[in-house]
Amino acid sequence: MNILGISAHYHDSAAALVVDGVPVCAIQEERLSRHKGDAAFPLLAIEACLQHAGLEPDALDAVVFYERPMLKFDRILTCALRAFPQSWRAFPKAMKNSLGEKVWMRGIISSYLDVPARKVLFTEHHQSHAAAAFLTAPTRRAAIMTADAVGEWATLSVGDGERVSNGPTKIRRFREIRFPHSLGMLYSTFTAYLGFKVNEDEYKVMGLAAYGRPTLVDQVRKLIRRTSDGAFALDLNYFEFHTTAERSYSSRFIELFGPPRNPYEPIDLNAADGQRFADCASSVQRVLEDTLVELAQALHQETGLPDLCLGGGVALNGVANARLLTESGFERVFVPPAPGDAGCAIGAALYCDRIHFGNPDRDIPDHPFWGPSVDGSELARLAREDGHTAAEFGDGALIDQIADDLVAGRIVGWMDGALEFGPRALGHRSILAAPHTTEMRDRLNREIKYREPFRPFAPVVPMQSAARYFDIQPSGMRLARFMSGVFPVRSEWRSRLAAITHVDGTARVQVLEPAMAPRLHALLEAYGRRTGIPVLLNTSFNLAGEPIVNRAVEGYSTFLRCKIDVLVAKGTRVVKRTSAIPKTQVDKIREEVA
Amino acid sequence: MDSPRPNERPTAFDRVLTPVHRWIWSDTDRRVQKLFRFGETETDGGRDILRAAEITSDPLLRRLYLEHAIDEFRHGVLFRHRAAALLRASTFNSNPGFYGAWLAPGGHGLDDLQVDGESDSDMLAFLHLSEKAAASRFTVYRNVMQHDPPTRAVFEEILHDETFHMNYTLTQLARVEPERHRRHLWRARLSRLWKAYLRLATGIAGVFGSILLTIQYFVLLPPFAWLAKRAARRELSGWTTVSNERSESLDRQY
Numbered sequence: 001m002n003i004l005g006i007s008a009h010y011h012d013s014a015a016a017l018v019v020d021g022v023p024v025c026a027i028q029e030e031r032l033s034r035h036k037g038d039a040a041f042p043l044l045a046i047e048a049c050l051q052h053a054g055l056e057p058d059a060l061d062a063v064v065f066y067e068r069p070m071l072k073f074d075r076i077l078t079c080a081l082r083a084f085p086q087s088w089r090a091f092p093k094a095m096k097n098s099l100g101e102k103v104w105m106r107g108i109i110s111s112y113l114d115v116p117a118r119k120v121l122f123t124e125h126h127q128s129h130a131a132a133a134f135l136t137a138p139t140r141r142a143a144i145m146t147a148d149a150v151g152e153w154a155t156l157s158v159g160d161g162e163r164v165s166n167g168p169t170k171i172r173r174f175r176e177i178r179f180p181h182s183l184g185m186l187y188s189t190f191t192a193y194l195g196f197k198v199n200e201d202e203y204k205v206m207g208l209a210a211y212g213r214p215t216l217v218d219q220v221r222k223l224i225r226r227t228s229d230g231a232f233a234l235d236l237n238y239f240e241f242h243t244t245a246e247r248s249y250s251s252r253f254i255e256l257f258g259p260p261r262n263p264y265e266p267i268d269l270n271a272a273d274g275q276r277f278a279d280c281a282s283s284v285q286r287v288l289e290d291t292l293v294e295l296a297q298a299l300h301q302e303t304g305l306p307d308l309c310l311g312g313g314v315a316l317n318g319v320a321n322a323r324l325l326t327e328s329g330f331e332r333v334f335v336p337p338a339p340g341d342a343g344c345a346i347g348a349a350l351y352c353d354r355i356h357f358g359n360p361d362r363d364i365p366d367h368p369f370w371g372p373s374v375d376g377s378e379l380a381r382l383a384r385e386d387g388h389t390a391a392e393f394g395d396g397a398l399i400d401q402i403a404d405d406l407v408a409g410r411i412v413g414w415m416d417g418a419l420e421f422g423p424r425a426l427g428h429r430s431i432l433a434a435p436h437t438t439e440m441r442d443r444l445n446r447e448i449k450y451r452e453p454f455r456p457f458a459p460v461v462p463m464q465s466a467a468r469y470f471d472i473q474p475s476g477m478r479l480a481r482f483m484s485g486v487f488p489v490r491s492e493w494r495s496r497l498a499a500i501t502h503v504d505g506t507a508r509v510q511v512l513e514p515a516m517a518p519r520l521h522a523l524l525e526a527y528g529r530r531t532g533i534p535v536l537l538n539t540s541f542n543l544a545g546e547p548i549v550n551r552a553v554e555g556y557s558t559f560l561r562c563k564i565d566v567l568v569a570k571g572t573r574v575v576k577r578t579s580a581i582p583k584t585q586v587d588k589i590r591e592e593v594a
Numbered sequence: 595m596d597s598p599r600p601n602e603r604p605t606a607f608d609r610v611l612t613p614v615h616r617w618i619w620s621d622t623d624r625r626v627q628k629l630f631r632f633g634e635t636e637t638d639g640g641r642d643i644l645r646a647a648e649i650t651s652d653p654l655l656r657r658l659y660l661e662h663a664i665d666e667f668r669h670g671v672l673f674r675h676r677a678a679a680l681l682r683a684s685t686f687n688s689n690p691g692f693y694g695a696w697l698a699p700g701g702h703g704l705d706d707l708q709v710d711g712e713s714d715s716d717m718l719a720f721l722h723l724s725e726k727a728a729a730s731r732f733t734v735y736r737n738v739m740q741h742d743p744p745t746r747a748v749f750e751e752i753l754h755d756e757t758f759h760m761n762y763t764l765t766q767l768a769r770v771e772p773e774r775h776r777r778h779l780w781r782a783r784l785s786r787l788w789k790a791y792l793r794l795a796t797g798i799a800g801v802f803g804s805i806l807l808t809i810q811y812f813v814l815l816p817p818f819a820w821l822a823k824r825a826a827r828r829e830l831s832g833w834t835t836v837s838n839e840r841s842e843s844l845d846r847q848y
Binding site: 034035064068069070071074078080081082084085088091092093095096103105106121122123124127157159172173174175176177178181227228229230231233262264265351352355356382385386545546551553554557560561 | 630637641644645647648649653656657660663664667674677678681682800803804807808811812815816818819821822823826831832833834835836838841842844845846847848
C-alpha cells in the first residue's frame with residue numbers, strides 16, 4: 001500500500017511516502033526549492049518521493065493532508081467574528097489567504113497529482129503530530145503530548161497510543177486546549193517582542209534565555225493562568241495575535257515588559273536593555289517549562305505509562321524536553337527528528353496506514369535520514385571544472401584525513417548519505433569543527449554562520465563516551481539521539497569543550513550510535529584517538545537565511561561563499577585554496593566588460 | 595567620491611519621475627523602510643542567482659553567477675546597515691504613511707522567475723534587463739540623495755556592481771547564443787512586460803477584493819459577530835474533550 005503524506009501552507013512544507021507501512025522517503029520542500037521555510041504546496045518534495053520509490057501518482061492508494069482545511073477556516077472566520085470590529089483590517093487578508101487556495105485542498109491535490117478526489121484524505125493537525133511522535137518511536141505503549149502554536153483549533157493535546165507488533169494500532173487523544181490559548185503562541189509572542197522572526201527564530205529565544213535570569217516570571221504568569229481543570233488560559237488583554245496579523249502583543253504587554261527590541265539592533269548583553277531582553281527570554285522559558293512539566297506530570301499520573309512521546313513545534317525546545325525527562329515522572333521521552341509541521345507529513349501518512357486502513361504495525365527504522373543521497377562524483381566534477389583538486393578516498397583513508405584536518409583546526413563541510421528530515425543536521429549535512437576553544441565558536445559565528453554571538457553550537461559524541469563528557473543519564477540518551485535535549489557539560493570538561501559549552505554550562509548534544517551514521521561515528525573515534533576527546537562541534541550545513549544543503553552542488557556553492565576549509569561529499573574531499581574561485585577568468589571578463 | 599562614477603543614464607521614464615523620487619527619499623522614515631526593503635530584495639535576488647549558479651552546466655557561468663550572487667548578498671548587507679544607521683540616528687517624529695513602494699522599486703527581486711526551469715540564455719537575458727533597469731533607477735536615487743551623502747555612497751557603490759552585472763550578462767548571452775541573443779532579449783522584454791501587467795492586474799484585483807470583503811465585513815458580518823461573541827462568552831477555558839470517533843474519519847475536511 002502506497003500512501004503519500006503532505007504538509008503545506010503554514011510553514012515548512014514537506015512530503016513523505018509510506019510504502020507497505022514503512023516510510024521510504026520524506027523531504028522538506030525548502031531543501032529542494034532552496035527557499036528557507038518554504039510553505040508552498042510541496043510539488044518538488046512530492047516528485048522526489050515518488051521518483052525515489054519509482055512510483056507514478058496513480059499507484060498511490062491515498063494522499064493524506066496533515067490537517068483539516070475547513071476546520072482551520074472555521075477557526076479563522078470565528079476569530080475574525082469574535083474580534084469584530086477590531087479585525088476589519090485582518091479580515092480581507094485572512095479571507096483572501098484562505099479562500100485563494102488553502103481551503104480547496106482536496107481539489108488542488110487531486111488536480112496536481114491527477115488522483116481521484118476520493119483518494120485524498122485529511123487527518124487533524126494534532127493527530128498528525130501525535131502519529132509522527134508515537135508511530136516512529138521504539139515503544140509499544142506511551143502517553144502522547146503535542147503542543148504547538150495552533151493547528152485547526154487545538155494548540156495542545158494529550159492522549160496515549162498502543163501498538164502491537166504486526167497487530168492493530170490505537171492512538172487516542174483524551175482532550176485538547178484550544179486557540180487562542182496556546183503555549184506556542186505565548187512563546188512566539190515573546191519571539192516577536194524580542195525582535196526575532198516568528199515561527200523561525202524561537203530557538204534564539206531559548207539560546208538567549210541562558211544569558212538572563214527569570215526575574216520576570218511573575219509578569220509572565222500574568223499572561224498565562226492555570227485553569228481549575230489543570231489546563232491553562234492566556235489573558236488575551238496582553239495579546240493581539242488573535243485579532244490582527246500585524247502585531248502579536250498588545251500595548252498592555254509593552255506596559256508590563258517595556259519597549260520591544262528593534263530587530264535591527266544587536267543585543268548588547270552588557271546594556272540594561274539587552275539584559276532585560278535576556279531576562280524576558282529566561283522568564284518565558286521558565287514559565288513554558290513549568291507549564292509543560294505540570295501538564296506532563298498530570299498525564300503521567302493519569303496513564304501510569306513509563307514513556308512519553310512529544311510532538312509539535314514546542315517539542316523543539318530542548319531545555320524544556322530535558323526538564324520533562326527529569327521532572328515529569330516519565331522514564332523515557334521520545335521526540336521525533338521532525339516534531340514540527342514538516343514531520344506531520346510522515347505522521348499523517350502513518351496514521352492513515354495504521355488507523356484508517358487498519359494495516360498491521362511495522363517497526364520504523366530509527367533514524368532521520370529519509371531524503372536524497374549525496375553524490376560524491378558530482379562534487380569531484382564541479383571542483384575539477386573550477387580547477388580545484390578533488391581527491392577521492394576509500395573509507396578508512398578519508399576518515400583519517402578528515403580527522404587530521406579537524407585536528408589542524410580546519411572547518412569541514414560534511415555531506416554523507418541521505419539528507420536528514422527535520423530541522424537538525426544529525427551528521428549527514430553538517431559543518432564539523434574542533435570543539436575545544438571559544439575562538440573556534442567565534443570564527444564559526446563570524447566567518448561561516450554569520451549569526452548572533454549569543455547562540456551556542458552543538459556537539460556530537462559517540463554513545464559510549466557521552467556520559468564521560470556530559471551529565472546525561474541513560475534515559476537522556478534517547479532525547480540526545482536526535483539532538484532534542486539540552487544537558488550539562490561536565491564541569492571538568494567545560495574548558496576543553498569551550499566551543500560547544502553554552503554560557504550556562506549546557507550543550508544540545510547529539511549522542512551517536514554507530515549504526516545511525518557509521519562514517520561520522522568512525523570520524524569521532526579517529527578524532528578521539530588523536531586528541532583524547534571524541535567530541536566534535538556539529539552545526540547544520542547552511543549559511544544564515546538558507547536551508548540546509550541537499551545536493552553536492554549546494555554544498556559546493558556554500559563552501560565557496562564562506563570560510564569552510566574542507567568539503568567532503570561521500571568519499572570526495574576538496575580543499576579550499578587561498579582564492580576560493582579561480583579569479584583569472586572572471587577578472588578578465590570584468591576588465592572586458594567594465 | 596574617490597571611485598569613478600558609474601556612467602549609467604536613467605531611462606526617460608525614471609528621469610520624468612525624478613521629482614517624485616526626490617520627494618519619496620526626502621523623508622527619513624520612508625528612506626529607512628525603503629532601504630530595508632531594498633536589502634531584502636537584493637538578498638532574495640542573490641539567492642535566486644545562487645540557484646542559477648547551482649543549476650547551470652556551464653562552468654564559466656557558474657563562477658560568474660556565484661560572484662554576482664555574492665555581490666547581491668553584499669548589497670543586501672549594505673542597504674540593511676545603512677537603514678539601521680539611519681534608524682539609530684532618527685527620532686522618528688515623522689509619519690509619512692505612504693512609502694511609495696511601487697513608485698520607487700528596489701533592485702531586481704527574481705520572485706517571478708522560476709530559476710530552475712530557465713535555460714542559461716533566458717536567465718542571462720532576464721538578468722541583463724533586470725540589472726539595466728536597476729542601474730537606471732539606482733542612478734536616479736543616487737542623484738536625488740545629495741542631502742544624505744552616506745546613503746548616496748551606498749547607491750554609488752552598488753551602481754558599480756550593477757554596471758558590471760549588466761555588461762557581463764550581455765557578453766555572456768552573446769557567447770552562449772551568438773546567433774539569437776537579440777531574440778532572447780526581446781523575449782525577455784516581452785516577458786517582463788507581461789509580468790508587469792500581471793502584477794498590476796493582480797494588484798488591482800487585490801484592491802477590489804479587499805474593498806468588497808471590507809464592505810461585506812461591515813454589512814453582512816455584524817449579526818454573526820454578535821452571535822460569535824455571545825458564544826465565546828459562554829465558552830469555558832481549559833480542556834476540551836476530543837471525540838475520537840469523529841476525528842478518526844479521514845474523509846472529512848472539517
